[in-house]
Amino acid sequence: MTEQKQAVIDIGSNSMRLTAYQRRGARLHLLFREKIMAGLAGYREEGCLSAAGIDRACGALEEFQRTLKVLRIGDVSVFATASLRNIANTEETLREIRRRTGCRVQVLSGEEEALYGWRGAMLECKTASGAFIDVGGASTEIVLFEQGEPGQMASFPVGSLSLYRGCVKKLLPGRSAVRRMNREIRSSIDARDLLQFRKCSPLVCTGGTARAVWKIARVLFGLSEEERRLSMPSFQRLCRILLKADRTAVDIMLKTVPDRVHTLLPGLLILSHGAELLDAQELWISRCGVREGFLLRDEKPAARHP
Numbered sequence: 001m002t003e004q005k006q007a008v009i010d011i012g013s014n015s016m017r018l019t020a021y022q023r024r025g026a027r028l029h030l031l032f033r034e035k036i037m038a039g040l041a042g043y044r045e046e047g048c049l050s051a052a053g054i055d056r057a058c059g060a061l062e063e064f065q066r067t068l069k070v071l072r073i074g075d076v077s078v079f080a081t082a083s084l085r086n087i088a089n090t091e092e093t094l095r096e097i098r099r100r101t102g103c104r105v106q107v108l109s110g111e112e113e114a115l116y117g118w119r120g121a122m123l124e125c126k127t128a129s130g131a132f133i134d135v136g137g138a139s140t141e142i143v144l145f146e147q148g149e150p151g152q153m154a155s156f157p158v159g160s161l162s163l164y165r166g167c168v169k170k171l172l173p174g175r176s177a178v179r180r181m182n183r184e185i186r187s188s189i190d191a192r193d194l195l196q197f198r199k200c201s202p203l204v205c206t207g208g209t210a211r212a213v214w215k216i217a218r219v220l221f222g223l224s225e226e227e228r229r230l231s232m233p234s235f236q237r238l239c240r241i242l243l244k245a246d247r248t249a250v251d252i253m254l255k256t257v258p259d260r261v262h263t264l265l266p267g268l269l270i271l272s273h274g275a276e277l278l279d280a281q282e283l284w285i286s287r288c289g290v291r292e293g294f295l296l297r298d299e300k301p302a303a304r305h306p
């Protein structure tokens with residue numbers, strides 16, 4: 001079986017990411033990764049991605065292309081999630097990106113994003129049954145899986161950056177902003193929508209919010225690099241500390257995840273809501289997610305055991 005270098009570019013609502021791998025069949029070895037906090041969800045005007053937003057996306061893609069040229073990687077896939085899926089001018093944006101950068105962008109459906117995210121997370125999290133959640137910049141995906149197979153899945157139109165822009169007037173939310181965000185989350189991720197989900201644990205988490213939570217948990221609770229599991233009491237304690245939005249909370253965020261200071265608390269509220277609805281007893285944070293799942297979409301999933 002031959003090895004090949006492959007790269008994938010993920011155009012997200014909050015960040016755009018380039019990740020390069022050495023691939024051998026269904027095995028991926030990380031070679032390089034780069035992130036640009038493009039914040040595309042902040043460039044929406046009347047439901048459309050603005051000209052400035054398209055400029056921002058194209059500029060990031062051109063920067064990634066320069067990096068790929070240096071790395072001598074020509075096998076590159078580009079996909080977008082809610083960043084281009086949930087806008088009114090998707091086709092116009094895709095044409096402009098293609099014209100300016102040469103990139104053919106595949107826009108994932110909500111179900112595809114959920115499935116690929118789950119597939120990617122399962123590369124690290126060896127559990128046959130549970131639930132999966134990915135809190136993105138403009139959408140949140142949930143998958144229920146059992147005996148190593150995905151079952152019910154859904155994509156909800158609420159994410160950390162879109163929630164921040166819609167509900168928070170300052171850098172950090174006050175009490176009234178937290179109430180507004182919780183109302184928006186309950187409206188977008190209605191408990192009735194989740195009646196199809198059996199309450200289950202563990203809750204496997206991926207995405208920027210989940211990884212930021214894990215980094216902060218390491219600082220607060222002294223976790224090791226490989227200890228990527230968080231009990232529900234520990235997660236709830238972390239939420240209480242950060243949601244005070246006081247000097248202590250700000251210092252922790254600035255020292256640990258400075259690029260997510262404005263979106264972490266909105267994302268944390270979404271993650272907390274999902275964990276509560278699913279009655280999760282433990283959170284498992286995966287380093288892998290939709291990018292790995294996208295690259296391995298044609299591979300047969302490995303057998304899982306309880």
